[in-house]
Amino acid sequence: MDNEQLKQEIVRLKKEKNAVILGHYYQRNEIQDLSDYIGDSLALAQKAEQCDSDIIVFCGVHFMAETAKILNPSRKVLLPDMEASCSLAESCEGSAFARFKAEHPDHMVISYINCSAEIKALSDLICTSGNAEKLVRALPEEQKIIFAPDKNLGGYINSVTGRNMLLWDGVCMVHDAMRAENVLKLKIEHPDAAVIAHPECNGALLKVADFVGSTKAMLTYIQQSGKKKFIVATETGILYEMRKNNPDKEFIVVPMGDNCNCADCSYMKLNTLEKLYLCLRDEKPEIVMSPELIEQAKKPIVRMLDMSKQLGIIK
Numbered sequence: 001m002d003n004e005q006l007k008q009e010i011v012r013l014k015k016e017k018n019a020v021i022l023g024h025y026y027q028r029n030e031i032q033d034l035s036d037y038i039g040d041s042l043a044l045a046q047k048a049e050q051c052d053s054d055i056i057v058f059c060g061v062h063f064m065a066e067t068a069k070i071l072n073p074s075r076k077v078l079l080p081d082m083e084a085s086c087s088l089a090e091s092c093e094g095s096a097f098a099r100f101k102a103e104h105p106d107h108m109v110i111s112y113i114n115c116s117a118e119i120k121a122l123s124d125l126i127c128t129s130g131n132a133e134k135l136v137r138a139l140p141e142e143q144k145i146i147f148a149p150d151k152n153l154g155g156y157i158n159s160v161t162g163r164n165m166l167l168w169d170g171v172c173m174v175h176d177a178m179r180a181e182n183v184l185k186l187k188i189e190h191p192d193a194a195v196i197a198h199p200e201c202n203g204a205l206l207k208v209a210d211f212v213g214s215t216k217a218m219l220t221y222i223q224q225s226g227k228k229k230f231i232v233a234t235e236t237g238i239l240y241e242m243r244k245n246n247p248d249k250e251f252i253v254v255p256m257g258d259n260c261n262c263a264d265c266s267y268m269k270l271n272t273l274e275k276l277y278l279c280l281r282d283e284k285p286e287i288v289m290s291p292e293l294i295e296q297a298k299k300p301i302v303r304m305l306d307m308s309k310q311l312g313i314i315k
């Protein structure tokens, strides 16, 4: 089948099977085009919770599909490629984290949604990059906190809130690899551009950014800014949405390293049209979890969604 036939088959199967496709902004362009909803991890978690289709095909990475299953366990949740992991989730293994937590019994645990269900089950509260700062600010000042698994996001929240959260030593392999020196070189080449960065980037890079925010916050910033040019320190997939919404503006990607001109998450890009088609046709690979794990992992996610509503971050 060529790409056009694959797309037609995906649309046909989706209807026949009463399925919905949820796609993250970092997915390949053609997958974003086929998605019923495109969003960042917070918006997609909310969509998954509200979804009444029989099947949810999650075009994103494993922890996102797992979150969808946790929030809506009666649906069949499919992920086109089970290997679509995340360096943050991989950095934080259950038994090592349980030991770390046991060493600090007076701390509450806030985990970034980019972690396994096992880590969620060990957490008191989940956050995303879109709500982390506000959720942390809403907690009593004297509350001691462990923040896992992203030390860059946690460090950024510490710096803007004045907290001293204990940080797990994990990073996003895409954002952490981007270097401040490369941003400065781009700034010299494009003095009229604003630098916008995702808080998963390292602290040195965040210091030279004009704006730091989640995927959604960056999209809003670009639309509201009078600037015409942006140096973008985040995953390449989001450029598709940025360009669609702002055809008159220019976007320059910060490369992941000196030998690489792109900033692609290799995990996110594992999902392809072929795999999406096969996944809908065969209804696999499917996310399967024990009811006990679902119940434990659900509590801190529901707490995040409830707090996000109370704080006016989501409706």
Ligand code: 13P
Binding pocket: 039, 040, 041, 042, 114, 128, 129, 130, 172, 200, 214, 215, 216
């Ligand atoms: P958000 O979708 O929360 O911005 O997270 C970015 C990311 O790295 C997803 O894997």
Ligand code: SF4
Binding pocket: 026, 061, 085, 086, 087, 088, 089, 114, 172, 173, 174, 175, 200, 235, 265, 266, 267, 268
């Ligand atoms: Fe994980 Fe980074 Fe890829 Fe997001 S971009 S899925 S945080 S490795």
